[in-house]
Amino acid sequence: MVFTQLHFSVAAGGAIVLRGPNGSGKTTLLRLMAGLARPVTGQLKWSGAALEDSDAHGKHLRFIGHLDAIKPAFTVRENLTFWRDFWNTGDASRVVDAMEAFGLAALADFPARLLSAGQRHRLALARLIASPAPLWLLDEPANALDDRSLNALTRTIADHRAKGGMVILASHGADLVSGGTTLALDKFTPTEVMQWDET
């Protein structure tokens, strides 16, 4: 699939908000930027160099999508600890910070199976703090969050940017960043990989 004519870049501390109706390709674009999908034409660059090795690209980013990658059998703490150990950035104490930032501290030893929808989503977001990375790709991070958590998220994003981090997020309603670029996706055009000259 290709997005025809899309050029943009994020500087350190910058933010991009993707907007557009359902099915306009926000999720698809975010996955592309995460390196989970490959562009048919065009390329992704990181610090000026084209990205070839998508294995290494994963180091630079955290992607939080519609699916929350939570194991219901593990407690909140175990879920977070696993991802911190897996990426191994930030030290182990950040797991606690992350739970505090998203109001999960009281639920730390609950199995994730018992969480409400909003709590699950907050647990997914807490990965951003537990194991830091410069680029955050967030797909509708405001979903199912109550007002308090929304504030917490806004604050977290602002902190991240203040430290030179970058954020690209898709959103329908809430305004989660101040002073970012807005990218309006309008109509999504999937095309086949194969291209030929009609003669």
Next chain:
Amino acid sequence: MVFTQLHFSVAAGGAIVLRGPNGSGKTTLLRLMAGLARPVTGQLKWSGAALEDSDAHGKHLRFIGHLDAIKPAFTVRENLTFWRDFWNTGDASRVVDAMEAFGLAALADFPARLLSAGQRHRLALARLIASPAPLWLLDEPANALDDRSLNALTRTIADHRAKGGMVILASHGADLVSGGTTLALDKFTPTEVMQWDET
């Protein structure tokens, strides 16, 4: 689980909005009202009579929860048609009306697997129109919807109430009903099933 001291009723054409932070028990309360969970003490009444037979209670309501009950292998149309046939209220042509109301008509013959997050959610909501019932229980119906679809939902709810229908919904942000009662759930207190007198 019990909610201590919760009394409320909905009249025909009425609406209740459940509000409260994540984990305050909105989902739990909605499932209770659907008859999917049973209250430990207290009772549900329908038209003045206590509900004993939860099998029959299902006739009165549509419940749209966090899980969307969509079969990815079926097309949009097939998904809707099955639920209409299953409940067998409203005639078959309503499937088309439902798809139109939620902007799914063009996607009718797409397998549901290909839908974006918002489109899936719209498909779940379309069941409300495809097979009508007097009471609608909606758990965060605004999730993942773009502005247009949000309007469509608001309109659908207004229509339903104008025809004497009842709506109870949980919501964080968007205001989906006008002139309904708001019920603020604050802190959810799960208590043990067993109760006894201290002597």
Next chain:
Amino acid sequence: MAFENFAAFIDMGGYAAWVWTAYGLATVALVGMLVVSRRTLKARTREFEEMKANRK
């Protein structure tokens, strides 16, 4: 010519069942592939032409 007469040719030194089945099946397989491939090609061509015509 390795055979004295036509009957010997058919008999294949007593191995008629094996030899002729092998050749028979090989013929069926090759001709079958040819027929199937040509048929799909024709069907696809027709479908494509129809599609082009409909678009105009």
Next chain:
Amino acid sequence: MSVFTALLSRDLKLALRQSADSLTVIAFFAIATVLFPFGVGPEAEVLSRIAAGVVWVAALLAALLSLDRVFTVDFEDGTLDQLLLNGQSMTLVVLAKVIAHWLTTGVPLIIMSPVLAVTLQLPAEGYGTLVLALLLGTPTVSLVGALGAALVLGARRGGVLLSLLVLPLYIPVLIFGTAAVEAALTGMPSAPMLSILGGFALIAVTLCPFGTAAALRQAAE
């Protein structure tokens, strides 16, 4: 009845559409049976001695496999909640699911069985009885299995629990099922065993659907 017919036809359609589950079962049945000659060696007399047993065991294992998933998918994607709100009777829902399960796995197993019995060199006298015994035995397998599957829904050790609950109940079916074929092979009457199998099916059909409905209601709470 709309509940019953709509659900039955949906399940059949789904089985055809994403035949994964029911085809897995059949493929498993076929492959499990065909692996035996590899493992045991191709001698006809050993194989024909164990043929009926192997076919029955493979069929039971295959059914067990498919049972694990009769309700899980619906449970996980929220369909079960909606099914509970059917407004009529949960027993109808259960019957529709069980019949769909039997049609999509039991029947194909029965149809496949003579073919597989050939590869295991079952003597010719056994085929009729084998098919009859499977025909009478598989409904019990589906009914009992559905009850087990509903009981373990959402349980942490679903799969094992299911095997542990259900397989002991299958042993009588297995014993009478193979005994019927043995009888036919040795020229004895197989009718008594077959009627016992029929009796099991009757007991199962009167008891299991209610238990299953109650278990499903419980699982959603």
Next chain:
Amino acid sequence: MSVFTALLSRDLKLALRQSADSLTVIAFFAIATVLFPFGVGPEAEVLSRIAAGVVWVAALLAALLSLDRVFTVDFEDGTLDQLLLNGQSMTLVVLAKVIAHWLTTGVPLIIMSPVLAVTLQLPAEGYGTLVLALLLGTPTVSLVGALGAALVLGARRGGVLLSLLVLPLYIPVLIFGTAAVEAALTGMPSAPMLSILGGFALIAVTLCPFGTAAALRQAAE
């Protein structure tokens, strides 16, 4: 290496916590083997004749069962996406998953096998070789199976396809695995068969993880 150790320990912990999957496999193995005396009859000489074959077939089927789910759960709940973004190497991820799978299913199967061989009246000379053969054969089973499971992720008939892709590749393992036990029983050297099994494992370990990693990457696309 954090990727490898974190994932391996998570998978092991998960297997202990919600032991459904790995316990199912063992229960299935045990039950499948134990059902045989019921189906085939208890005569010692028939049973001991087929014992090695039955144990091997049951072990392969049990492994196949568990393989269906090595990646599906992670695929469906979004974990796979995150695993792909590990920043190091997908091959490490695959190795961790395969080793976890082998430790939670292969090893228990090996440990169970002598017990089950007793119920099937395997002659005493066979045990050592049976365990050795399983020890050399099951890693191949896990490696090849993981490749198959990754290839069919999200496919329409995942389960059958997996059987179709993977079971043929298991045939050599089955043949040499039972041949080794046969050899031990008849007093012949079983070392040649065992070394071939080892050879299969070496080929599998050099090829499969890369294929599996590539397959997972494109499954997420």
Next chain:
Amino acid sequence: MHKFANPTQFMRIANAIYPWVAGICVLLFAAAIPIALMFSPPDYQQGETVRIMYIHVSSAWLMMMIYGIIAANSAMFLIWRHPMANLVARASAPMGAVFCALALITGMLWGQPMWGTFWVWDARLTSTLILFFLYIGYIALADAFEDSERGDKAAAILALVGSVNVPIIHFSVEWWNTLHQPSIIKASKEGVDSSVHSSILLPLFLMMGAFTMFYFALLVLRLRSELLAAKIRNARLSQIAGHSAAQPAE
């Protein structure tokens, strides 16, 4: 190389050589069949059954060659994403499966009179059977996904991994001592095996050539229809794409 990646260019070349390939194929068959069936002498050991060999060995050769072609094209598809390479692999697979079945069946038809059994579990027979299953798996996997691109890639990976089997088939007679015949072609070069006479090699080579040309000719036909199928899919996709961002009426 990259010139061939363009479907239009590729098909131009393929269509240009098609009549030649087809013509040579017909000529080779016209020569091979009478020589194989009538004019070549029976083998001193195997008698007239040696005539089965011309088909057996030709099909066995084709099934291995086609698998090699599929594997090579799969690699090109995965690495450079040449869409044409994918189409070549997809179009070849069913033919490979048919030749593989033919090799198996003719082998069995030969085995019964020669060895007294249709089947033994020797290394060459087992590995050939596995190749057959790999073909079936490839075809099933390629069609198992709603998204055809996923099927292409999954099948390509399977093809690459499965390619270890091809050398195993070929060298199995040397690595393990088996019932199956050792390689006649190599033996004849060294002049060891007196049974392999030019009177047998001539029809064998003719038949192998005819089979090979048959494959290439049919490949061109099948590529044309694969390409049409891709065009049709593409057109459909762009038709629905216009609606996919459909919205409720304002």
